[in-house]
Amino acid sequence: MSPQPKQTARSAALTLLNEVLGENRLMSELLGQGVLQGLDPADRARAQRLALETMRGLERADRLLQKHLRKNPPLSVRNILRLATVELCQGGDAHGVVNEAVNLTAQDKRTQPMKGMVNAVLRKIAATGPEAWTHLRAPRLPKWLRDPLVMAYSGDVVAGFELAHFAGAPLDLTAKNDATAVAKATGGTLTSTGSIRLQQAGQVSALPGFDAGDWWVQDAAAALPAKVLNAQPGEIVLDMCAAPGGKTMQLAATGADVTAIDLSESRIARVTENLTRTGLQARLIAGDALDHQGRYDAILLDAPCSATGTIRRHPDLPLAKDGSDFGALIDLQEQMIDHALTLLKPGGRLVFCTCSLLPDEGECQIEDALARHPDLKADRNSLNLPGIDPAWITEEGGLRLRPDYWADQGGMDGFYMACLTT
Incomplete structure (x- = not known):
């Protein structure tokens, strides 16, 4: 042979x-x-x-x-x-x-x-x-995804998404403590929302501060839901779908008492590795978030979704998927919102977010949740954060981020988030 x-x-x-x-x-x-x-x-x-x-x-x-x-x-x-x-x-x-x-x-x-x-x-x-x-157009999304996005936004806006997808993504970091120091050590620049952006990162594990746990990789858009939740020292906080752990680490770094749950044991093991490297602590559970019980001051629900907001970093997604699982994901998101609300203490707050560009996984979910729960409110004030353009705040009180935003700086992931209060 x-x-x-x-x-x-x-x-x-x-x-x-x-x-x-x-x-x-x-x-x-x-x-x-x-x-x-x-x-x-x-x-x-x-x-x-x-x-x-x-x-x-x-x-x-x-x-x-x-x-x-x-x-x-x-x-x-x-x-x-x-x-x-x-x-x-x-x-x-x-x-x-x-x-x-x-x-x-x-x-x-x-x-x-x-x-x-x-x-x-x-x-x-x-x-x-x-x-x-150099004379060819930016590659288009497949029809199964492009058509609903054009309906939701417009052809011109989706063309902007496609330019961002084709350009790829720089590397964003979230600092455990001092973002200015991390930016200086890594040669990155601070974004207006507080992330550190590196246009040419090279090998991540070789960057200054990796072994010391001074930072972790996290797109600037993905870093915002935890900032919207604004966990306080001593608060009892749940990260409902935790892996790979970026948001868990953000919450733990505030001094909150954090419980993090994820369905996958292997993904929870990855969260454990990240917490160990950064010297942060959280209570980790491998299990179904829909079965979880407890009482929390604040909950972050980064719900399973189509991940259509991450295509600039994951161009394989529209090639490997066909959208056939979207309906089941949307149903699951609704169930998770309703269950999360049962875990909140009176006066508690829930941040729902998805890394999706589809309104059915963002704006529509919050509109429906507000209709199902008349005592629920969308907290617009929670979105008043550094670097947030007021034009990004949507009619129902959420925050819509798109890959064509910050186009001259390398874009950002498509994301949706809203803070709900009881």
Whole structure:
């Protein structure tokens, strides 16, 4: 038996593409299962970057390739071509890119006869692709997602989302204590809402302050729900869907008595790791939040959702999903809001949030909750935070964040949040 070819960053990126586009699996799931464990940290990061950039630029790559293909090759070969096309059009070394693409094609007996075609097509792409690439539109979201977003916002607004998605995302950090000191140590800049933003971060674990637990990775939009909740020292607080733990750490850093629950034991283990690294404390429970009982001064419910607000960082999501689970998620969110309200002490407050761009998972949920519970109110004053544009506050009293906001600074995740008081 001939030995298996050594895994490289490009071959690993190809594996990720084949799984996402062929098996409808999410990158987070694949990485959690150790798909890249055979690579050293630098190649692991490069494989992820190559795969993510290819998924972001998929529409452009396919437009360029269709001029040179008489018929579509098998998915694995198509993905080799896509991976190489994106790398070539973004300045990759033509010799190295084309040579490895040919070698990857030759490694499988079923696709080996196509290595000549791959070589010929990529030579043409290397010659004309980089110039043509710059004239193509920003890749569009798939129709199943784009249509409802256009209905909710407008075609022009959604085009702004797509530009933000194509640009990708800088790295945002939340400081445990001193954001100014973290910004100085890491070379980042402070956003108007208090997050630290790094445009070129490199390896996260190598950044100053990582081992000391001075900060954690958290998009600037995702850092706001805990600020809206405004937990106080000594308050009894519940983080209802806690993993991976960014909001749990924010709550714990206030001096509140925090309980954090998540359905997944493996995800709770990740929260434990993050708390240990940062030296923060919370009571952790692996279980169903709908079964949880207790009495709390404040609750943060970051409900399971479509995650459509995170596409600038997770371009695999619209490629691996088709929206068929949205209805069940919306029903679950409603159940979780109603259950969370039963856990609040009189006068308590609940912050509901989702990393979704769909109003059905945000504005509509709060409108419906206010209608179901006549004594419930949306606390608009809780949204008066540094960096918040009043135009982002919605009619029912929530906060709508979008990826096209802060476009000149690198955007932000799509998010919705509202503070409900009893």
